[in-house]
Amino acid sequence: MSTVTPRHTVRHPPTLEAVAEAAGVSRATVSRVVNGSPRVRGEVVEAVQKAIAELGYVPNRAARSLASSRTHSIALLVPEEVSRFFGDPYFASFTTGLDRRLAASEYVLNLVVARDDPDRKAVRYVRGGNVDGAIVVSHHSGHEFLAQLEGVVPIVFGGRPEAGISAEPYFVDVDNVAGGRLATEHLLGLGRRRIATIAGPVDMTASMDRLAGFRAAMDDAGLPSTAIDYGNFTAPGAAAAMRRLLEEQPDLDGLFVASDLMATGALRVLAARGIRVPDDIAIVGYDDSPAATWGEIGLTTVSQPSELMGATTVDVLLRLLGGDPDVPHANIVPTELIIRESA
Amino acid sequence: MSTVTPRHTVRHPPTLEAVAEAAGVSRATVSRVVNGSPRVRGEVVEAVQKAIAELGYVPNRAARSLASSRTHSIALLVPEEVSRFFGDPYFASFTTGLDRRLAASEYVLNLVVARDDPDRKAVRYVRGGNVDGAIVVSHHSGHEFLAQLEGVVPIVFGGRPEAGISAEPYFVDVDNVAGGRLATEHLLGLGRRRIATIAGPVDMTASMDRLAGFRAAMDDAGLPSTAIDYGNFTAPGAAAAMRRLLEEQPDLDGLFVASDLMATGALRVLAARGIRVPDDIAIVGYDDSPAATWGEIGLTTVSQPSELMGATTVDVLLRLLGGDPDVPHANIVPTELIIRESA
DNA sequence: CCCTCCCGTGAGAGCGCTCTCCCGCGCGGT
C-alpha cells in the first residue's frame, strides 16, 4: 500500500501555445511547421523544431481532430469471430503488413469487432465520424451491415468482397482463380490424375475462386473435378473433409487444399492412416503460411503475399484519404508456387 | 469510371446543440443525459433520448476528449513480432476476451505495435495523451521502454511482467507454477517416472514458472528433473527440442509441454518415429487452446482461461480508470487440468 | 516612383463537447 494517490495525475503536456511562445512565433506558424507547410522560412522552421524538441511537444490528437474534422485513425473491421481471425496465420501476417505501412504514416489503427449486436455498435462507431477510413478483412457474405457504411468513409477490403456488398468496392486481392489453377496444374504436371480438393467456406469469394481454378485446370486436362469437399478454413474441418474424401475415393493421388492451415489437418489424417506424402498422395496447399513448414515435410503451396497485401491495403486507403482521384478499385497482387516436398 | 466525386462528402452529423434544440432544453442537459447524470427529471430524460434517437445523434469523440481530457480509448500494446503474437491461439482468445468486455464499455481499442524504432513511436503515442490506459501483452524482458510509460497512464499486464519493469505492476496471470505442478503430478499419478519437459523461452516468466512447477513436482516425487529442453513457444521449436530429448533419453515415458502449440510440434516428431501416445509417452500440454484438439488424439492440457484473462485485464484497467482506490495488483485466475487422451 | 502581387506571418474565430457556476423554485424549519 503506497501513499501515492491512485489517480494518475497528468502533468499538463505542452501545447502549441507553449511552443509558439518558446520559439517566439505565433500558434499558426507552429501549426504550419508541425504540418509541414512549405510556406515557412527555413530558419523559423528550425527555431520551432528546436522548441518542439526541447519541450517534448506532441500534438493533441483530439484537438486536432476537432478542428480539422479528420481523426487520423482508421478502423480495422474484423468479423465477429475474433479468435478465428487472429488464430489464422494469414491474417497475422496481413496485419503485420498493415501495421508496418501504417507506422510510417500518422494514422492509428482502431480494432473494431463487427459483431452482429442489435444496435450495430461498429456501424455507429464508424458513422459517428470516429475514423477517417476503414479496412475490412475476412469478409463473408451476410455482413450486409457493411452497406450501411457505404459512402460514409472510404473502405478498402482485404480480399474481394461478395458482389452486392458495395457498388464499386476498393479491394486488394490475389488472383485466387489463377492460384487454384497453378496448384492444380502442378499436381497434373507431376502425373497425378485422381486429384481431390478441400475447399474453404462456400460463402467466401477467395475459397470459391480457388475452387474455380481447380475446376478449370481439371477441365482443361479432361479430368473430372468431382472429388470436392469443404473444410471451413480450419484444421479440424479439413481433417473431417479428408476422411470423407478418402472414404469416397481411397485411391486419390493428388490433393489441393485451399489453405495451409487446412493442409495440416489433412496431413494429420493421412499420417494417421499411413498414407505417404508425396509418394501416395501429393499435396499442394495455399497461403505459404508458417504452417507450411511446421510438419516433418515441407508443404508445397501457393504463396499469397499476405504481408504485401496488408501493406497494399493501407496504401490504397491512404491514397483514397489523400484525395487521389484515380485509385484503381481492383488491386491484384501476384501469386506464386512455392515448391517444397509435399508435391 | 463513375461520375461521383472521389471525395467522400461528410454530411454534417447532428451535434449536441441540435439535439438540445429538438428537445427544447440546453446543451448542458443533453450532455447530462448522454452521460447518465442522475440530476435530470425522468420526463426530460425521455424527451432528450427521443430527440437523440430521431436525429441519430452520436457524440463526437474528439470534442468530448478535448473537453474532458479523457480519450475513452485504450492502447493494446503488442510486441514487435506482430505475426507471432497474432498467430498464437492463446493471444487470439485473450484478445477475444478483451474485446468482449470492452464492447460493453465505451472504450475503444487502439492497436499499438511496440517496435524498437529509434524515436519510440509507441511511447510517444501513449505519452502524448492519446489513450487513457494501456494493456501490455506477451511481455518479454528487454522491453525496457515500458519504464518510460510508468505513471503516465494506468497499465495492466496480461501475464506477470518481469521484475524491474515496473515497481508495482498491475497484472492478470494464471498461477503458472501451480499449472506446471498440476500437469506433472498428473503424469506422476499415471505412474510415469521418466518425465521430460519442453519449456518456453527463458525470458518469459510464464514459461519459467511452469518449469518451476515441473521441477517442484519432480522434486516432491524424489525424481530427477534433468530432462529439460526449450521450444520457444513455437511448433518447429518444440519439434527440435523433442528430437534432442529423445536423443538424450530414448526411454521417456512422460512429457510436459509448456504450450499446446508446442505440443503439436512434439507430437509430430513422435508420430514420425512411431512412438505411441499415450502408450509409450504420455503428454500433457498447456493452454487448452484449439490446437489441443487438432490432432487425431485429444491433448490432455492445463487450461488457461485465456479469454477470461483478457476480460479480467480489461476489468482491472477499467477499475483503475474509474479511480477505484483498491484494485489488487496481482490478479490470479484459476488453472485447471483438462483430461483428454494423451495422458 | 507608384501600384500590384505574392510571400511569410499573425490574429482570431470556431470545431463539439464538458463542467463549473449560478439561478430559480419549492420545501421545511422557526
Place this chain on the structure above:
DNA sequence: ACCGCGCGGGAGAGCGCTCTCACGGGAGGG
C-alpha cells in the same frame, strides 16, 4: 412570514488545435 437549502436546469468559458483572412513588406512591372 422569513430564511435556508437542495435540486433541476441554463449560461458560458474554455479544451488545443486548424484555417481563413488580413496585413506588412519586398520584388517586379509600367
